[in-house]
Amino acid sequence: METAITSVVPGVFLPAPTQAGSGSxxxxxxxxxxxxxxxxxxxxxxxxxxxALALHLLxxxxxxxxxxxxxxxxPLSRLVQEPKAHDxxxxxxxxxxxxxxxxxxxxLSSRVLEExxxxxxxxxxxxxxxxxxxxxxxxxxxxxxxxxxxxREVRNMYWVSPNIVAxxxxxxxxxxxxxxxxLTHNRPRNRQIAIRLTALYRAALEEDxxxxxxxxxxxxxxxxxxxxxxxxxxxLTPDGTLRARWIxxxxxxxxxxxxxxxxxxxxxxxxxxxxxxxxxxxxxxLKNIVPVAQGMGASFE
Amino acid sequence: xxxxxxxxxxxxxxxxxxxxxxxxxxxxxxxxxxLKAQHIGSYWDTIREKYPLCDQQPVVSSPDPQQQPFxxxxxxxxPLPRFWFHNTTHPTLIQxxxxxxxxxWRRSTAALPDSQYPHYEAVAKDFWEELENYKGxxxxxxxxxxxxxxxxxxxxxxxxxxNELFANPAExxxxxxxxASLYDLQREDRQLAGIISTVVYSVNPTLLIDxxxxxxxxxxxxxxxxxxxxxxxxxxxxxxxxxxxxxxGAAHDATYRLFLxxxxxxxxxxxxxxx
Numbered sequence: 245m246e247t248a249i250t251s252v253v254p255g256v257f258l259p260a261p262t263q264a265g266s267g268s269x270x271x272x273x274x275x276x277x278x279x280x281x282x283x284x285x286x287x288x289x290x291x292x293x294x295x296a297l298a299l300h301l302l303x304x305x306x307x308x309x310x311x312x313x314x315x316x317x318x319p320l321s322r323l324v325q326e327p328k329a330h331d332x333x334x335x336x337x338x339x340x341x342x343x344x345x346x347x348x349x350x351x352l353s354s355r356v357l358e359e360x361x362x363x364x365x366x367x368x369x370x371x372x373x374x375x376x377x378x379x380x381x382x383x384x385x386x387x388x389x390x391x392x393x394x395x396r397e398v399r400n401m402y403w404v405s406p407n408i409v410a411x412x413x414x415x416x417x418x419x420x421x422x423x424x425x426x427l428t429h430n431r432p433r434n435r436q437i438a439i440r441l442t443a444l445y446r447a448a449l450e451e452d453x454x455x456x457x458x459x460x461x462x463x464x465x466x467x468x469x470x471x472x473x474x475x476x477x478x479x480l481t482p483d484g485t486l487r488a489r490w491i492x493x494x495x496x497x498x499x500x501x502x503x504x505x506x507x508x509x510x511x512x513x514x515x516x517x518x519x520x521x522x523x524x525x526x527x528x529x530l531k532n533i534v535p536v537a538q539g540m541g542a543s544f545e
Numbered sequence: 546x547x548x549x550x551x552x553x554x555x556x557x558x559x560x561x562x563x564x565x566x567x568x569x570x571x572x573x574x575x576x577x578x579x580l581k582a583q584h585i586g587s588y589w590d591t592i593r594e595k596y597p598l599c600d601q602q603p604v605v606s607s608p609d610p611q612q613q614p615f616x617x618x619x620x621x622x623x624p625l626p627r628f629w630f631h632n633t634t635h636p637t638l639i640q641x642x643x644x645x646x647x648x649x650w651r652r653s654t655a656a657l658p659d660s661q662y663p664h665y666e667a668v669a670k671d672f673w674e675e676l677e678n679y680k681g682x683x684x685x686x687x688x689x690x691x692x693x694x695x696x697x698x699x700x701x702x703x704x705x706x707x708n709e710l711f712a713n714p715a716e717x718x719x720x721x722x723x724x725a726s727l728y729d730l731q732r733e734d735r736q737l738a739g740i741i742s743t744v745v746y747s748v749n750p751t752l753l754i755d756x757x758x759x760x761x762x763x764x765x766x767x768x769x770x771x772x773x774x775x776x777x778x779x780x781x782x783x784x785x786x787x788x789x790x791x792x793x794g795a796a797h798d799a800t801y802r803l804f805l806x807x808x809x810x811x812x813x814x815x816x817x818x819x820x
Binding site: 251380383418422426 | 569576578631638651692698751783784
Protein backbone atom coordinates (compact mmCIF):
# COMPACT_ATOMS: atom_id res chain seq x y z
CA MET A 245 0.00 0.00 0.00
CA GLU A 246 1.37 3.34 -0.87
CA THR A 247 1.32 6.04 1.63
CA ALA A 248 0.62 9.24 0.01
CA ILE A 249 2.25 10.12 -3.21
CA THR A 250 -0.25 11.16 -5.76
CA SER A 251 2.01 12.90 -8.20
CA VAL A 252 2.93 10.91 -11.23
CA VAL A 253 5.40 12.83 -13.29
CA PRO A 254 8.68 11.06 -13.89
CA GLY A 255 11.69 12.65 -12.44
CA VAL A 256 10.43 15.09 -9.95
CA PHE A 257 9.89 12.76 -7.24
CA LEU A 258 9.77 14.76 -4.12
CA PRO A 259 8.44 12.19 -1.91
CA ALA A 260 6.92 14.08 0.81
CA PRO A 261 10.01 13.77 2.61
CA THR A 262 11.96 14.32 5.31
CA GLN A 263 12.34 12.43 8.29
CA ALA A 264 15.67 10.90 8.05
CA GLY A 265 14.96 7.65 9.65
CA SER A 266 18.42 6.32 9.78
CA GLY A 267 21.06 7.42 12.10
CA SER A 268 18.84 8.74 14.81
CA UNK A 269 20.19 8.26 18.26
CA UNK A 270 17.36 9.94 20.04
CA UNK A 271 14.92 8.31 22.35
CA UNK A 272 11.26 8.28 21.60
CA UNK A 273 10.97 11.96 22.05
CA UNK A 274 8.09 14.27 21.56
CA UNK A 275 9.19 14.98 18.06
CA UNK A 276 8.76 11.40 17.12
CA UNK A 277 5.35 11.29 18.58
CA UNK A 278 4.42 14.28 16.54
CA UNK A 279 6.30 13.30 13.46
CA UNK A 280 5.01 9.88 13.19
CA UNK A 281 6.06 8.56 9.85
CA UNK A 282 3.38 7.96 7.37
CA UNK A 283 5.01 6.21 4.59
CA UNK A 284 6.44 2.83 4.84
CA UNK A 285 9.93 3.44 5.95
CA UNK A 286 12.52 3.22 3.36
CA UNK A 287 15.11 0.99 4.78
CA UNK A 288 15.84 1.61 8.32
CA UNK A 289 19.30 0.21 7.86
CA UNK A 290 21.91 1.85 9.95
CA UNK A 291 19.60 3.24 12.53
CA UNK A 292 21.03 3.41 15.99
CA UNK A 293 17.83 4.70 17.47
CA UNK A 294 15.66 3.13 20.06
CA UNK A 295 14.06 -0.18 19.55
CA ALA A 296 10.67 1.33 19.06
CA LEU A 297 11.97 3.64 16.45
CA ALA A 298 13.89 0.94 14.73
CA LEU A 299 10.83 -1.22 14.62
CA HIS A 300 8.88 1.59 13.24
CA LEU A 301 11.45 2.20 10.62
CA LEU A 302 11.64 -1.36 9.56
CA UNK A 303 7.99 -2.14 9.70
CA UNK A 304 6.72 -1.97 6.17
CA UNK A 305 3.12 -1.10 5.88
CA UNK A 306 3.13 -2.27 2.34
CA UNK A 307 2.36 -5.73 1.21
CA UNK A 308 5.00 -7.46 -0.79
CA UNK A 309 4.25 -7.04 -4.43
CA UNK A 310 3.35 -10.01 -6.44
CA UNK A 311 6.11 -9.23 -8.82
CA UNK A 312 8.54 -10.17 -6.10
CA UNK A 313 8.23 -13.60 -7.54
CA UNK A 314 7.25 -15.79 -4.66
CA UNK A 315 4.08 -17.26 -3.43
CA UNK A 316 2.63 -16.37 -0.12
CA UNK A 317 0.52 -18.87 1.65
CA UNK A 318 -2.10 -16.30 2.60
CA PRO A 319 -4.07 -13.93 0.48
CA LEU A 320 -2.03 -10.86 -0.13
CA SER A 321 -4.66 -8.55 1.17
CA ARG A 322 -4.73 -10.30 4.47
CA LEU A 323 -1.03 -9.84 4.82
CA VAL A 324 -1.48 -6.16 4.41
CA GLN A 325 -3.40 -6.01 7.59
CA GLU A 326 -1.19 -8.25 9.59
CA PRO A 327 1.76 -6.71 11.32
CA LYS A 328 3.64 -9.92 10.86
CA ALA A 329 3.85 -9.35 7.13
CA HIS A 330 7.22 -7.75 7.59
CA ASP A 331 8.45 -10.74 9.54
CA UNK A 332 7.28 -13.05 6.83
CA UNK A 333 9.05 -11.06 4.16
CA UNK A 334 12.20 -10.72 6.22
CA UNK A 335 12.25 -14.39 7.09
CA UNK A 336 11.64 -15.36 3.53
CA UNK A 337 14.31 -13.06 2.25
CA UNK A 338 16.73 -14.02 4.95
CA UNK A 339 16.29 -17.66 4.12
CA UNK A 340 16.62 -16.90 0.48
CA UNK A 341 19.78 -14.98 1.07
CA UNK A 342 21.18 -17.54 3.43
CA UNK A 343 20.61 -20.19 0.85
CA UNK A 344 22.28 -17.99 -1.66
CA UNK A 345 25.07 -17.34 0.79
CA UNK A 346 25.40 -21.05 1.36
CA UNK A 347 25.87 -21.65 -2.29
CA UNK A 348 28.59 -19.10 -2.52
CA UNK A 349 29.99 -19.75 0.89
CA UNK A 350 33.42 -20.53 -0.41
CA UNK A 351 33.66 -17.13 -1.89
CA LEU A 352 32.65 -15.38 1.31
CA SER A 353 35.48 -15.34 3.72
CA SER A 354 33.75 -13.37 6.40
CA ARG A 355 30.68 -14.25 8.37
CA VAL A 356 30.17 -10.58 8.94
CA LEU A 357 30.04 -10.01 5.25
CA GLU A 358 27.53 -12.76 4.92
CA GLU A 359 25.32 -11.28 7.58
CA UNK A 360 25.65 -7.88 6.05
CA UNK A 361 24.65 -9.31 2.74
CA UNK A 362 21.51 -10.73 4.25
CA UNK A 363 20.63 -7.55 5.97
CA UNK A 364 21.48 -5.52 2.95
CA UNK A 365 19.35 -7.69 0.77
CA UNK A 366 16.41 -7.41 3.10
CA UNK A 367 16.93 -3.71 3.43
CA UNK A 368 17.25 -3.23 -0.27
CA UNK A 369 14.15 -5.24 -0.87
CA UNK A 370 12.22 -3.23 1.64
CA UNK A 371 13.60 -0.06 0.18
CA UNK A 372 12.36 -1.10 -3.18
CA UNK A 373 8.98 -1.84 -1.73
CA UNK A 374 8.94 1.49 -0.10
CA UNK A 375 10.01 3.38 -3.11
CA UNK A 376 7.30 1.82 -5.15
CA UNK A 377 4.79 1.99 -2.37
CA UNK A 378 4.73 5.47 -1.09
CA UNK A 379 2.14 8.06 -0.59
CA UNK A 380 3.25 10.20 -3.48
CA UNK A 381 0.23 10.79 -5.64
CA UNK A 382 2.18 12.14 -8.53
CA UNK A 383 3.14 10.27 -11.64
CA UNK A 384 6.34 11.77 -12.83
CA UNK A 385 9.17 9.33 -12.90
CA UNK A 386 11.56 12.25 -13.08
CA UNK A 387 10.78 12.66 -9.45
CA UNK A 388 12.27 9.32 -8.76
CA UNK A 389 15.39 9.88 -10.78
CA UNK A 390 16.12 13.52 -10.51
CA UNK A 391 18.44 13.73 -7.64
CA UNK A 392 21.70 12.07 -7.22
CA UNK A 393 21.42 13.30 -3.69
CA UNK A 394 18.38 11.23 -3.20
CA UNK A 395 19.87 8.35 -5.06
CA ARG A 396 23.08 8.30 -3.13
CA GLU A 397 23.67 9.83 0.23
CA VAL A 398 20.07 9.95 1.19
CA ARG A 399 19.23 6.53 0.04
CA ASN A 400 18.99 5.17 3.51
CA MET A 401 16.63 7.82 4.62
CA TYR A 402 13.06 7.04 4.20
CA TRP A 403 10.74 9.42 2.59
CA VAL A 404 7.87 10.29 4.72
CA SER A 405 5.66 13.16 5.28
CA PRO A 406 6.09 14.59 8.73
CA ASN A 407 2.56 13.47 9.11
CA ILE A 408 1.46 15.95 11.58
CA VAL A 409 -2.00 14.62 11.39
CA ALA A 410 -4.33 17.51 11.77
CA UNK A 411 -6.41 17.56 14.84
CA UNK A 412 -9.64 16.98 13.06
CA UNK A 413 -10.95 16.28 16.50
CA UNK A 414 -14.54 15.78 15.54
CA UNK A 415 -14.56 14.76 11.93
CA UNK A 416 -11.88 12.10 12.09
CA UNK A 417 -13.52 9.88 14.75
CA UNK A 418 -16.81 10.34 12.94
CA UNK A 419 -15.31 9.24 9.67
CA UNK A 420 -13.55 6.32 11.35
CA UNK A 421 -16.79 5.19 12.95
CA UNK A 422 -18.74 5.56 9.73
CA UNK A 423 -16.12 3.65 7.83
CA UNK A 424 -15.85 0.87 10.39
CA UNK A 425 -19.61 0.40 10.46
CA UNK A 426 -20.03 0.79 6.75
CA LEU A 427 -17.38 -1.76 5.91
CA THR A 428 -18.74 -4.46 8.16
CA HIS A 429 -19.47 -7.37 5.91
CA ASN A 430 -23.04 -8.45 5.51
CA ARG A 431 -24.41 -6.09 8.11
CA PRO A 432 -27.08 -3.90 6.62
CA ARG A 433 -27.85 -2.69 10.12
CA ASN A 434 -24.40 -1.24 10.50
CA ARG A 435 -24.66 0.58 7.20
CA GLN A 436 -27.93 2.09 8.32
CA ILE A 437 -26.26 3.17 11.53
CA ALA A 438 -23.40 4.68 9.53
CA ILE A 439 -25.85 6.64 7.40
CA ARG A 440 -27.66 7.86 10.49
CA LEU A 441 -24.40 8.85 12.13
CA THR A 442 -23.43 10.89 9.07
CA ALA A 443 -26.77 12.68 9.12
CA LEU A 444 -26.52 13.37 12.84
CA TYR A 445 -23.02 14.76 12.48
CA ARG A 446 -24.06 17.12 9.71
CA ALA A 447 -27.15 18.23 11.59
CA ALA A 448 -25.02 18.90 14.65
CA LEU A 449 -22.65 21.05 12.61
CA GLU A 450 -25.51 23.09 11.20
CA GLU A 451 -26.75 23.78 14.68
CA ASP A 452 -23.32 24.56 16.07
CA UNK A 453 -23.38 21.47 18.20
CA UNK A 454 -20.69 18.87 18.53
CA UNK A 455 -20.58 15.16 18.99
CA UNK A 456 -18.10 13.99 21.58
CA UNK A 457 -15.41 11.94 19.85
CA UNK A 458 -15.17 9.53 22.79
CA UNK A 459 -18.89 8.91 22.56
CA UNK A 460 -18.63 8.18 18.84
CA UNK A 461 -15.82 5.72 19.33
CA UNK A 462 -17.63 3.95 22.14
CA UNK A 463 -20.82 3.85 20.11
CA UNK A 464 -19.03 2.32 17.14
CA UNK A 465 -17.24 -0.29 19.24
CA UNK A 466 -20.48 -1.25 20.93
CA UNK A 467 -22.32 -1.96 17.70
CA UNK A 468 -19.40 -3.78 16.15
CA UNK A 469 -19.24 -5.98 19.25
CA UNK A 470 -22.99 -6.62 19.32
CA UNK A 471 -24.04 -7.55 15.79
CA UNK A 472 -27.13 -9.37 16.99
CA UNK A 473 -28.87 -6.27 18.32
CA UNK A 474 -31.57 -4.65 16.24
CA UNK A 475 -31.42 -1.24 14.59
CA UNK A 476 -32.12 1.38 17.26
CA UNK A 477 -33.27 4.96 16.99
CA UNK A 478 -30.16 7.09 17.32
CA UNK A 479 -30.16 10.63 18.62
CA LEU A 480 -27.74 13.20 19.91
CA THR A 481 -28.16 14.41 23.47
CA PRO A 482 -27.65 18.04 24.48
CA ASP A 483 -24.42 16.87 26.11
CA GLY A 484 -23.02 15.85 22.73
CA THR A 485 -23.27 12.14 23.41
CA LEU A 486 -24.98 9.56 21.24
CA ARG A 487 -28.03 7.73 22.50
CA ALA A 488 -29.48 4.53 21.07
CA ARG A 489 -33.07 3.49 21.88
CA TRP A 490 -34.80 0.23 21.14
CA ILE A 491 -38.49 0.98 21.41
CA UNK A 492 -40.97 -1.87 21.53
CA UNK A 493 -44.00 0.26 22.38
CA UNK A 494 -45.34 2.69 24.94
CA UNK A 495 -43.67 2.03 28.26
CA UNK A 496 -41.45 -0.57 26.71
CA UNK A 497 -38.00 0.52 25.64
CA UNK A 498 -34.36 0.38 26.51
CA UNK A 499 -31.86 3.17 25.85
CA UNK A 500 -28.10 3.41 26.12
CA UNK A 501 -26.30 6.70 26.28
CA UNK A 502 -22.72 6.45 25.15
CA UNK A 503 -20.95 8.75 27.55
CA UNK A 504 -17.48 7.97 26.29
CA UNK A 505 -16.58 6.92 29.83
CA UNK A 506 -16.23 3.34 31.02
CA UNK A 507 -19.79 3.38 32.33
CA UNK A 508 -22.60 4.00 29.89
CA UNK A 509 -26.01 5.22 30.99
CA UNK A 510 -28.86 2.78 30.86
CA UNK A 511 -32.51 3.77 30.87
CA UNK A 512 -35.32 1.27 30.49
CA UNK A 513 -39.05 0.99 30.86
CA UNK A 514 -40.19 -2.58 30.98
CA UNK A 515 -43.80 -3.79 31.19
CA UNK A 516 -44.64 -5.88 34.23
CA UNK A 517 -47.68 -7.80 35.32
CA UNK A 518 -51.01 -6.07 35.93
CA UNK A 519 -50.20 -3.18 33.57
CA UNK A 520 -47.35 -1.90 35.66
CA UNK A 521 -44.15 -0.53 34.18
CA UNK A 522 -40.74 -0.94 35.74
CA UNK A 523 -38.47 2.06 35.23
CA UNK A 524 -34.71 1.77 35.48
CA UNK A 525 -32.10 4.48 35.49
CA UNK A 526 -28.50 3.52 36.01
CA UNK A 527 -25.07 3.15 34.61
CA UNK A 528 -23.12 0.05 33.78
CA UNK A 529 -19.81 -0.84 32.25
CA LEU A 530 -20.52 -1.02 28.57
CA LYS A 531 -19.54 -4.64 28.21
CA ASN A 532 -22.17 -5.64 30.80
CA ILE A 533 -24.93 -3.39 29.70
CA VAL A 534 -26.70 -5.73 27.29
CA PRO A 535 -26.88 -8.74 29.61
CA VAL A 536 -27.89 -6.53 32.52
CA ALA A 537 -30.70 -4.95 30.52
CA GLN A 538 -31.80 -8.29 29.14
CA GLY A 539 -31.79 -9.66 32.65
CA MET A 540 -34.29 -6.96 33.55
CA GLY A 541 -36.45 -8.01 30.66
CA ALA A 542 -35.44 -5.40 28.10
CA SER A 543 -35.43 -6.23 24.42
CA PHE A 544 -32.92 -4.98 21.89
CA GLU A 545 -34.88 -6.03 18.83
CA UNK B 546 3.79 36.69 11.45
CA UNK B 547 2.34 37.88 8.18
CA UNK B 548 -1.33 38.49 7.87
CA UNK B 549 -3.30 36.34 5.52
CA UNK B 550 -5.49 38.47 3.32
CA UNK B 551 -8.09 36.73 1.24
CA UNK B 552 -6.92 36.41 -2.32
CA UNK B 553 -9.63 36.44 -4.90
CA UNK B 554 -9.04 34.70 -8.18
CA UNK B 555 -8.91 38.04 -9.98
CA UNK B 556 -6.20 39.37 -7.69
CA UNK B 557 -3.97 36.34 -7.87
CA UNK B 558 -0.78 36.69 -9.81
CA UNK B 559 -0.66 34.28 -12.68
CA UNK B 560 2.81 33.58 -14.03
CA UNK B 561 3.66 33.23 -17.67
CA UNK B 562 6.24 30.60 -16.95
CA UNK B 563 5.36 29.03 -13.61
CA UNK B 564 7.57 26.22 -12.31
CA UNK B 565 4.60 23.90 -11.86
CA UNK B 566 5.51 20.50 -13.15
CA UNK B 567 2.54 18.61 -11.80
CA UNK B 568 -0.72 19.45 -10.07
CA UNK B 569 -2.68 16.77 -8.28
CA UNK B 570 -6.19 17.08 -6.94
CA UNK B 571 -6.99 14.05 -4.82
CA UNK B 572 -10.13 13.06 -2.97
CA UNK B 573 -10.18 10.16 -0.52
CA UNK B 574 -13.60 8.79 0.30
CA UNK B 575 -15.35 5.90 1.94
CA UNK B 576 -13.99 2.68 0.43
CA UNK B 577 -16.32 1.17 -2.14
CA UNK B 578 -16.28 -2.48 -1.15
CA UNK B 579 -18.58 -3.41 -4.03
CA LEU B 580 -16.18 -1.93 -6.55
CA LYS B 581 -14.26 -4.79 -8.15
CA ALA B 582 -11.78 -5.12 -10.98
CA GLN B 583 -14.56 -5.79 -13.48
CA HIS B 584 -16.17 -2.46 -12.62
CA ILE B 585 -12.93 -0.64 -13.26
CA GLY B 586 -13.00 -2.04 -16.77
CA SER B 587 -16.50 -0.83 -17.41
CA TYR B 588 -15.70 2.57 -15.86
CA TRP B 589 -12.76 2.81 -18.22
CA ASP B 590 -15.16 2.32 -21.10
CA THR B 591 -16.88 5.56 -20.12
CA ILE B 592 -13.67 7.57 -20.45
CA ARG B 593 -11.71 5.46 -22.89
CA GLU B 594 -12.02 7.86 -25.76
CA LYS B 595 -10.17 10.51 -23.80
CA TYR B 596 -8.01 8.16 -21.73
CA PRO B 597 -7.14 5.17 -23.90
CA LEU B 598 -4.25 3.97 -21.73
CA CYS B 599 -4.58 2.16 -18.42
CA ASP B 600 -1.92 1.10 -15.94
CA GLN B 601 -1.96 -0.46 -12.51
CA GLN B 602 -0.10 1.10 -9.61
CA PRO B 603 0.33 0.35 -5.93
CA VAL B 604 -2.41 1.74 -3.78
CA VAL B 605 -1.94 5.11 -2.09
CA SER B 606 -2.86 4.94 1.54
CA SER B 607 -3.76 7.54 4.08
CA PRO B 608 -0.78 9.18 5.73
CA ASP B 609 -2.32 8.41 9.06
CA PRO B 610 -0.99 4.99 10.04
CA GLN B 611 -4.12 4.41 12.07
CA GLN B 612 -6.19 4.56 8.94
CA GLN B 613 -6.47 1.25 7.18
CA PRO B 614 -9.12 1.80 4.59
CA PHE B 615 -8.49 -1.29 2.56
CA UNK B 616 -10.29 -4.11 4.14
CA UNK B 617 -10.37 -7.26 2.17
CA UNK B 618 -13.45 -6.98 0.05
CA UNK B 619 -15.69 -10.02 0.07
CA UNK B 620 -15.32 -12.20 -2.99
CA UNK B 621 -12.03 -10.67 -3.97
CA UNK B 622 -8.88 -12.70 -4.43
CA UNK B 623 -6.47 -9.80 -4.60
CA PRO B 624 -6.72 -6.25 -3.36
CA LEU B 625 -7.79 -3.78 -5.98
CA PRO B 626 -4.79 -1.73 -7.09
CA ARG B 627 -4.73 1.91 -8.09
CA PHE B 628 -5.44 2.53 -11.76
CA TRP B 629 -4.08 5.23 -14.01
CA PHE B 630 -6.07 6.30 -17.03
CA HIS B 631 -4.11 8.48 -19.40
CA ASN B 632 -3.25 9.16 -23.00
CA THR B 633 -0.57 10.48 -25.27
CA THR B 634 -2.37 13.60 -26.37
CA HIS B 635 -3.53 15.29 -23.21
CA PRO B 636 -1.57 16.23 -20.09
CA THR B 637 -4.17 15.02 -17.58
CA LEU B 638 -4.31 11.64 -15.96
CA ILE B 639 -7.02 10.09 -13.81
CA GLN B 640 -6.21 7.87 -10.86
CA UNK B 641 -8.79 5.64 -9.26
CA UNK B 642 -8.56 3.28 -6.35
CA UNK B 643 -11.16 1.83 -4.05
CA UNK B 644 -11.20 4.84 -1.76
CA UNK B 645 -9.84 7.64 -3.90
CA UNK B 646 -10.24 9.60 -7.07
CA UNK B 647 -7.43 11.84 -8.32
CA UNK B 648 -6.71 13.96 -11.31
CA UNK B 649 -3.18 14.96 -12.29
CA TRP B 650 -2.08 17.60 -14.70
CA ARG B 651 1.46 16.94 -15.90
CA ARG B 652 3.68 19.35 -17.71
CA SER B 653 5.94 16.79 -19.18
CA THR B 654 5.14 13.38 -20.55
CA ALA B 655 6.92 11.38 -23.20
CA ALA B 656 4.45 12.41 -25.86
CA LEU B 657 3.95 15.96 -24.61
CA PRO B 658 7.30 17.22 -23.41
CA ASP B 659 6.23 20.71 -22.42
CA SER B 660 2.55 21.41 -21.97
CA GLN B 661 1.37 24.89 -21.12
CA TYR B 662 0.15 25.04 -17.52
CA PRO B 663 -3.56 25.77 -17.73
CA HIS B 664 -3.70 27.05 -14.12
CA TYR B 665 -5.63 25.71 -11.20
CA GLU B 666 -9.10 26.74 -12.30
CA ALA B 667 -8.93 24.73 -15.51
CA VAL B 668 -7.50 21.66 -13.80
CA ALA B 669 -10.10 21.90 -11.05
CA LYS B 670 -12.84 22.12 -13.63
CA ASP B 671 -11.55 18.94 -15.24
CA PHE B 672 -11.37 17.30 -11.85
CA TRP B 673 -14.97 18.06 -10.94
CA GLU B 674 -16.25 17.00 -14.35
CA GLU B 675 -14.41 13.71 -14.20
CA LEU B 676 -15.37 13.19 -10.57
CA GLU B 677 -19.03 13.76 -11.45
CA ASN B 678 -18.77 11.15 -14.17
CA TYR B 679 -17.06 8.72 -11.80
CA LYS B 680 -19.61 9.38 -9.08
CA GLY B 681 -22.41 8.67 -11.52
CA UNK B 682 -20.75 5.50 -12.66
CA UNK B 683 -20.22 4.27 -9.10
CA UNK B 684 -23.82 5.00 -8.24
CA UNK B 685 -25.12 3.20 -11.30
CA UNK B 686 -22.75 0.24 -11.32
CA UNK B 687 -22.39 -0.66 -7.67
CA UNK B 688 -24.93 1.50 -5.90
CA UNK B 689 -22.17 3.20 -3.97
CA UNK B 690 -21.43 6.81 -3.27
CA UNK B 691 -18.29 8.79 -2.61
CA UNK B 692 -19.68 10.64 0.34
CA UNK B 693 -18.58 10.91 3.15
CA UNK B 694 -15.18 12.27 2.30
CA UNK B 695 -12.19 11.21 4.34
CA UNK B 696 -9.51 13.57 3.10
CA UNK B 697 -8.74 16.09 0.39
CA UNK B 698 -5.34 16.90 -1.06
CA UNK B 699 -4.09 19.55 -3.42
CA UNK B 700 -0.48 19.06 -4.44
CA UNK B 701 1.78 21.27 -6.50
CA UNK B 702 5.08 19.82 -7.62
CA UNK B 703 7.32 22.64 -8.82
CA UNK B 704 10.69 22.07 -10.44
CA UNK B 705 13.21 24.85 -10.60
CA UNK B 706 16.03 24.26 -13.01
CA UNK B 707 19.10 26.46 -13.58
CA ASN B 708 18.36 29.97 -14.72
CA GLU B 709 19.97 33.39 -14.48
CA LEU B 710 19.31 33.59 -10.74
CA PHE B 711 19.97 29.98 -9.80
CA ALA B 712 23.01 28.35 -11.29
CA ASN B 713 24.31 26.22 -8.44
CA PRO B 714 23.19 24.94 -5.03
CA ALA B 715 24.83 27.89 -3.29
CA GLU B 716 22.38 30.16 -5.07
CA UNK B 717 19.38 28.49 -3.51
CA UNK B 718 19.02 31.67 -1.56
CA UNK B 719 17.90 33.32 -4.78
CA UNK B 720 15.04 30.86 -5.04
CA UNK B 721 13.94 30.24 -1.48
CA UNK B 722 15.55 32.99 0.59
CA UNK B 723 14.06 32.27 3.98
CA UNK B 724 14.47 28.54 3.71
CA ALA B 725 17.95 28.66 2.23
CA SER B 726 19.18 30.80 5.08
CA LEU B 727 18.54 27.91 7.45
CA TYR B 728 21.05 25.84 5.56
CA ASP B 729 23.62 28.54 4.94
CA LEU B 730 26.52 26.96 6.78
CA GLN B 731 28.78 27.00 3.79
CA ARG B 732 32.47 27.75 3.95
CA GLU B 733 35.27 27.57 1.44
CA ASP B 734 35.80 23.95 2.31
CA ARG B 735 32.15 23.04 2.67
CA GLN B 736 29.51 23.65 0.05
CA LEU B 737 25.83 23.00 0.17
CA ALA B 738 25.11 20.01 -2.06
CA GLY B 739 21.62 18.87 -1.25
CA ILE B 740 18.56 19.36 0.93
CA ILE B 741 15.64 17.20 1.77
CA SER B 742 13.23 18.75 4.18
CA THR B 743 9.62 19.43 4.87
CA VAL B 744 7.91 22.16 6.81
CA VAL B 745 4.29 21.87 7.85
CA TYR B 746 1.96 24.82 8.28
CA SER B 747 -1.46 24.74 9.82
CA VAL B 748 -3.83 27.12 8.09
CA ASN B 749 -6.93 26.22 10.04
CA PRO B 750 -8.25 23.15 11.85
CA THR B 751 -9.21 21.53 8.56
CA LEU B 752 -6.23 22.51 6.44
CA LEU B 753 -2.50 21.81 6.68
CA ILE B 754 0.16 22.48 4.08
CA ASP B 755 3.35 20.50 3.76
CA UNK B 756 6.10 22.48 2.11
CA UNK B 757 8.75 20.05 0.93
CA UNK B 758 12.06 21.08 -0.53
CA UNK B 759 14.62 18.98 -2.32
CA UNK B 760 17.84 20.32 -3.65
CA UNK B 761 20.09 18.08 -5.68
CA UNK B 762 21.45 17.38 -9.11
CA UNK B 763 19.84 15.72 -12.05
CA UNK B 764 21.68 12.50 -12.75
CA UNK B 765 21.13 12.86 -16.48
CA UNK B 766 22.48 16.40 -16.93
CA UNK B 767 24.24 16.93 -13.62
CA UNK B 768 22.44 20.25 -13.38
CA UNK B 769 21.32 21.47 -9.98
CA UNK B 770 17.60 21.37 -9.43
CA UNK B 771 15.12 22.28 -6.76
CA UNK B 772 11.86 20.51 -6.24
CA UNK B 773 9.39 22.51 -4.26
CA UNK B 774 6.29 20.59 -3.36
CA UNK B 775 3.32 22.19 -1.67
CA UNK B 776 0.74 19.74 -0.49
CA UNK B 777 -2.41 21.01 1.14
CA UNK B 778 -4.37 18.32 2.94
CA UNK B 779 -7.30 18.16 5.26
CA UNK B 780 -10.87 17.14 5.81
CA UNK B 781 -13.90 19.07 4.59
CA UNK B 782 -15.92 20.22 7.55
CA UNK B 783 -18.99 18.05 7.18
CA UNK B 784 -17.32 15.33 5.13
CA UNK B 785 -19.48 16.17 2.12
CA UNK B 786 -18.57 16.66 -1.53
CA UNK B 787 -19.96 20.18 -1.43
CA UNK B 788 -17.72 21.03 1.50
CA UNK B 789 -14.83 19.46 -0.39
CA UNK B 790 -15.37 21.96 -3.19
CA UNK B 791 -15.03 24.81 -0.71
CA UNK B 792 -12.06 23.11 0.89
CA UNK B 793 -10.15 22.95 -2.40
CA GLY B 794 -10.81 26.64 -2.97
CA ALA B 795 -9.38 27.49 0.43
CA ALA B 796 -6.47 25.12 -0.09
CA HIS B 797 -5.63 26.70 -3.41
CA ASP B 798 -5.71 30.14 -1.88
CA ALA B 799 -3.49 29.16 1.04
CA THR B 800 -1.07 27.27 -1.17
CA TYR B 801 -0.77 30.19 -3.53
CA ARG B 802 0.06 32.54 -0.67
CA LEU B 803 2.61 30.14 0.78
CA PHE B 804 4.28 29.78 -2.61
CA LEU B 805 4.61 33.55 -2.93
CA UNK B 806 5.95 33.85 0.60
CA UNK B 807 8.43 31.00 0.19
CA UNK B 808 9.94 32.05 -3.12
CA UNK B 809 12.05 35.08 -3.92
CA UNK B 810 10.36 38.06 -5.47
CA UNK B 811 13.15 38.43 -8.00
CA UNK B 812 12.58 34.86 -9.08
CA UNK B 813 8.89 35.51 -9.46
CA UNK B 814 9.41 38.65 -11.51
CA UNK B 815 12.38 37.74 -13.68
CA UNK B 816 11.96 34.04 -14.28
CA UNK B 817 8.32 33.12 -13.80
CA UNK B 818 7.09 36.54 -14.96
CA UNK B 819 3.69 37.76 -13.80
CA UNK B 820 1.21 38.26 -16.57
